[in-house]
Amino acid sequence: GDSVTQMEGPVTLSEEAFLTINCTYTATGYPSLFWYVQYPGEGLQLLLKATKADDKGSNKGFEATYRKETTSFHLEKGSVQVSDSAVYFCALIHYTNAGKSTFGDGTTLTVKP
């Protein structure tokens, strides 16, 4: 079945540091890939998405590129802020499993001033 593996956290960075959160997936064909973010006390919000190989999703300074050859969708940001502190979930959905998004375990990011 489909699966998503995220780098284990927690991740602690200083403000303005470079962020990478690794995400790899297992699925047949071409799933759609997502990064969701969950701030404390809130639900998940879609951060960015990509639907086919080599697509780059971007939003709020975050980027991720759909790499079919390495089955990866790593999240990057060039300069993090304290307000980026949250839990980040990588997820996929596939036409063979409509309605059932598969989530990674989540990576907690803490950014210190």
Added chain:
Amino acid sequence: DTEVTQTPKHLVMGMTNKKSLKCEQHMGHRAMYWYKQKAKKPPELMFVYSYEKLSINESVPSRFSPECPNSSLLNLHLHALQPEDSALYLCASSQPNRGRNEKLFFGSGTQLSVL
């Protein structure tokens, strides 16, 4: 309006109580979801309604009973819950697209405590 609204935000109930969680969206989405999320874990799918019909039930115990009165509303009726059911319950919506680019819009959740 890109919001999914959930009420109440917090709920404390005893194991013999009956309560309901409510969810509303006005984005015209025709798929609505209930997820359960334990602390520091990813959300777990419970139910999916597609075009107001229950399409997915992830073997959830019968003490959880979903209802979709219309395309904008989703309820989760709770009865005789157990302490291990304490969790954040998240509602989400999306436009059904046969598993392609079905991005989810989540509410802020109901934090449920069962005593």
